[in-house]
Amino acid sequence: MKAGWGSSYSSVMEEYDRKRNEAIRRAEEVRAQFCRRSPAFAEADRGLAGIGRLLLEAGRPGPDKETRWAEARRKVEELRQKRAAALEAMGLPEDAADPKYECAVCGDTGYTDAGMCACLKRALAEASLEASGLGALTRTQRFDNFSLDYYRDSEENYRTMKRIYEDARAYADSFYGKGSGNLLFIGGTGLGKTHLCCAVAREVAMRGYRVLYCSVQTMFSDFSRERFRSGYGSDEGDTDRYFSADLLVLDDLGTEVTNQFTVSVLYEVLNSRLVAGTGTIINTNLGAKELRERYADRITSRLFGEFAVYVFAGRDIRAQKLREK
Numbered sequence: 001m002k003a004g005w006g007s008s009y010s011s012v013m014e015e016y017d018r019k020r021n022e023a024i025r026r027a028e029e030v031r032a033q034f035c036r037r038s039p040a041f042a043e044a045d046r047g048l049a050g051i052g053r054l055l056l057e058a059g060r061p062g063p064d065k066e067t068r069w070a071e072a073r074r075k076v077e078e079l080r081q082k083r084a085a086a087l088e089a090m091g092l093p094e095d096a097a098d099p100k101y102e103c104a105v106c107g108d109t110g111y112t113d114a115g116m117c118a119c120l121k122r123a124l125a126e127a128s129l130e131a132s133g134l135g136a137l138t139r140t141q142r143f144d145n146f147s148l149d150y151y152r153d154s155e156e157n158y159r160t161m162k163r164i165y166e167d168a169r170a171y172a173d174s175f176y177g178k179g180s181g182n183l184l185f186i187g188g189t190g191l192g193k194t195h196l197c198c199a200v201a202r203e204v205a206m207r208g209y210r211v212l213y214c215s216v217q218t219m220f221s222d223f224s225r226e227r228f229r230s231g232y233g234s235d236e237g238d239t240d241r242y243f244s245a246d247l248l249v250l251d252d253l254g255t256e257v258t259n260q261f262t263v264s265v266l267y268e269v270l271n272s273r274l275v276a277g278t279g280t281i282i283n284t285n286l287g288a289k290e291l292r293e294r295y296a297d298r299i300t301s302r303l304f305g306e307f308a309v310y311v312f313a314g315r316d317i318r319a320q321k322l323r324e325k
C-alpha cells in the first residue's frame with residue numbers, strides 16, 4: 001500500500017465536491033434564466049426534470065416492459081430535442097444549459113468507470129508536492145533539466161556525475177516506501193546536490209508519497225521551537241512530520257551551528273527513521289573527514305553504514321553559468 005495521500009486526499013476531494021456543486025448551482029441559475037426567456041425551453045426543461053420517475057416506472061418488471069422502456073426513451077429523446085430547439089431559437093448552443101465542469105471526462109467527480117480520472121491523479125500529485133515544502137524549487141530543479149554538460153571538464157568527473165544522476169533517478173523511480181534506502185550526497189557548493197535532491201523529492205512526491213524537504217537549519221528551528229513551547233505546557237507537535245514522512249530530504253547538513261541540542265535532534269531523527277525503514281536523503285558540503293570531526297560517532301557510523309554515499313565531482317556550476325551570461 002502506498003502511503004501518503006492521507007489528509008491531502010480528503011482536502012482534494014472536498015475541493016472536487018465544491019467545484020462540482022458550484023458547476024451544478026451555476027447551471028441551475030442559467031436554466032432558470034432560460035425558462036424565463038423561453039416558454040418552449042421551460043416546458044421541455046420541466047419534462048426533463050421528471051425523467052428519473054419516468055424511467056423508474058418504465059424499468060419496473062412486467063409483460064410490457066420492453067414497450068414501456070422504448071416509449072420512455074423516445075419521450076426523453078423528444079424532450080431533449082425540444083430543449084435543444086428552444087436553445088437554438090435563442091441563438092444558444094445545445095449544451096448551453098449543462099453544468100460546465102472543469103473536467104468533462106469525470107464531471108468533477110474524480111472517477112470514471114475505468115477508475116481514478118487523470119485529473120484527480122494530477123491534483124493529488126500537486127497537493128502532495130504542495131505539502132512537501134519544495135515550493136517553487138520543483139519548477140526549476142528537475143531531472144529533465146539537470147545537465148551533465150557542466151561536468152565535461154574531465155572524463156572522470158563526467159562519468160562520476162552520470163552515475164550519480166542515474167542512481168538518483170533510479171532511486172526516485174523505484175521508491176516504494178519503507179526499505180527504499182537512504183542517500184548521502186557529499187560535495188562542494190554548486191555541484192548540483194540540491195538540484196538532484198529536489199528532483200528526487202519531486203518525483204517521489206508526484207508518485208503520491210509523503211515527502212518532506214527542508215534545510216537542516218529549518219529542522220533544528222522546528223525542534224527548538226517545539227521544545228520551547230512544550231516548556232510552557234503546550235503539547236502541539238509539528239515535528240512529527242520529520243518522523244512520519246515517507247521520504248525526508250535534508251539540505252545543507254553542516255551549515256548549522258553544531259551543539260549538543262542539534263546533534264541529539266539529528267541523531268533522534270536519523271535513528272528513528274532508520275529503525276522504521278523510512279527513506280532519508282541528506283546533502284552536505286562537508287567531506288567525510290569533516291563529518292566525522294563534527295558529529296558524534298553514533299551519527300557518522302549511521303551515515304556511512306546505512307546511506308549510499310555519493311561524492312559529487314566537477315567545478316562550481318553556478319560560476320560556470322555566470323560566465324555563460
Ligand SMILES: [Zn+2]
Pocket residue numbers: 103104105106107108109110111117118119120
Ligand atoms: Zn477528471
